[in-house]
Amino acid sequence: MSLPEMSRSMLKNSLLLGLFAVVTVGLVAITQQLTAPRIVAAERAAQTQLLNQLLPAGSFDNLLQDSQVTLAVDPLLGNRSSKNAYIARLSGQPSAVILPVTAADGYSGAIHLLVAIKANGQLAGVRVLKHKETPGLGDKIELAKSAWIHGFDGKSLSDPAESGWAVKKDLGQFDQFAGATITPRAVVKAVHQALRYFDAHQRELLSPGSTAVENSTGRNSNG
Amino acid sequence: MASYREIAINGLWQNNPGLVQLLGLCPLLGVSNSMVNALGMGIATALVLAFSNATVALIRNQVSDAVRLPVFVMIIAALTTCIELLMQAFTYQLYQILGIFIPLITTNCIILGRAEAFAAKNNVAKASFDGLMMGAGFGLVLLALGTLRELLGTGMLLSNMQLLFGPMAANWQITLLPNYSGFLLAILPPGAFLLLGLLIAAKNQLDARALERAKINQGPLAATPSRRVRVTGVIE
Numbered sequence: 001m002s003l004p005e006m007s008r009s010m011l012k013n014s015l016l017l018g019l020f021a022v023v024t025v026g027l028v029a030i031t032q033q034l035t036a037p038r039i040v041a042a043e044r045a046a047q048t049q050l051l052n053q054l055l056p057a058g059s060f061d062n063l064l065q066d067s068q069v070t071l072a073v074d075p076l077l078g079n080r081s082s083k084n085a086y087i088a089r090l091s092g093q094p095s096a097v098i099l100p101v102t103a104a105d106g107y108s109g110a111i112h113l114l115v116a117i118k119a120n121g122q123l124a125g126v127r128v129l130k131h132k133e134t135p136g137l138g139d140k141i142e143l144a145k146s147a148w149i150h151g152f153d154g155k156s157l158s159d160p161a162e163s164g165w166a167v168k169k170d171l172g173q174f175d176q177f178a179g180a181t182i183t184p185r186a187v188v189k190a191v192h193q194a195l196r197y198f199d200a201h202q203r204e205l206l207s208p209g210s211t212a213v214e215n216s217t218g219r220n221s222n223g
Numbered sequence: 224m225a226s227y228r229e230i231a232i233n234g235l236w237q238n239n240p241g242l243v244q245l246l247g248l249c250p251l252l253g254v255s256n257s258m259v260n261a262l263g264m265g266i267a268t269a270l271v272l273a274f275s276n277a278t279v280a281l282i283r284n285q286v287s288d289a290v291r292l293p294v295f296v297m298i299i300a301a302l303t304t305c306i307e308l309l310m311q312a313f314t315y316q317l318y319q320i321l322g323i324f325i326p327l328i329t330t331n332c333i334i335l336g337r338a339e340a341f342a343a344k345n346n347v348a349k350a351s352f353d354g355l356m357m358g359a360g361f362g363l364v365l366l367a368l369g370t371l372r373e374l375l376g377t378g379m380l381l382s383n384m385q386l387l388f389g390p391m392a393a394n395w396q397i398t399l400l401p402n403y404s405g406f407l408l409a410i411l412p413p414g415a416f417l418l419l420g421l422l423i424a425a426k427n428q429l430d431a432r433a434l435e436r437a438k439i440n441q442g443p444l445a446a447t448p449s450r451r452v453r454v455t456g457v458i459e
Binding site for chain 2: 009012013014016017020021024025027028031032035038039042043045046135136137144
């Protein structure tokens, strides 16, 4: 193949390749344009569904997703970056908060939780957002697999007392699973610490017009 | 030139991607832990496979050998991204469960394999049909594994089908084994390997029997046994 011939075929091939790149990227761009509103709606619907099942119906009347405050990193929450909490209000008065919590000491990595606490300090509910625990053993923390997580409903910092906030194997109040103690132990500890966080910060969290909680005070490095 | 009947038999049985070619093992073992995951993955893969085969057949005479592979890969990646976006829009929860396995459809060897071995040499209609049949063959193996693993692992069938078919499927769940404590191995990846091995053995057994029967009826050389091909060479 002579040199001019070769450069001509190179030119032709690169133009062809470029053309295909434009066409395929165009196809993806069009699909993205068409699906974007539905994807946003689906993400929002999934989140609304999750948030709403954490609090009893009728205990709040605001849109939870529109009422978020950013929490600074705090060892009691266990999050590695600042995350948003949701403030539930009933006729303008804060009635509950939903805290994002991370239990870093799960059996296989971090367990991400949402912990809903009513204004009186009682737990409204706990849900697992994301985890990598063993299927069939540790994944009983998911509501889809077992009702275990409902064991937290109605509990508070004083009920059970400090010593009761552990799994039964550690002489506490909460069940462990056959074959998996580390997972529920991590979740119990994380929920307990979330309650302590709420106790230390409830005035900022529940102030009627709270929009943002800046630097957290009263740090407790027990976590 | 293969007839449509031959293409169908080839994809669904003779050269089944999951049981004979053993291609796409990663999603086959990774997401076959329940029927809904298996079905969702099977449909997504079959769609990408059919559309990529059709597109490749359409442009096969315009693309020179030098840029053939990059062009094929670009087509497959674009189609996978489109399917991913569509799943995100219409089956959001299933999309979250299948996670990384959806974008990884791009790297599924079956798809590039069929583009090279079949679509690049056949017309659009036959190539699309081949993609659909290969995809169906892969999807059926996925579904068979998903059914077995869900049943052995949880004692139930068809659970969580609403993730794929919407609210009307919420009560499709069948509990075949009440008070079943669950067989953990079936849900974990090693269980998928063992069950896939058993499925392959069952297929080979059926083939061997069919071959024997054919020998008795028509004398020797009546049927050829299936080939197990691990490379994407010339599979007709």
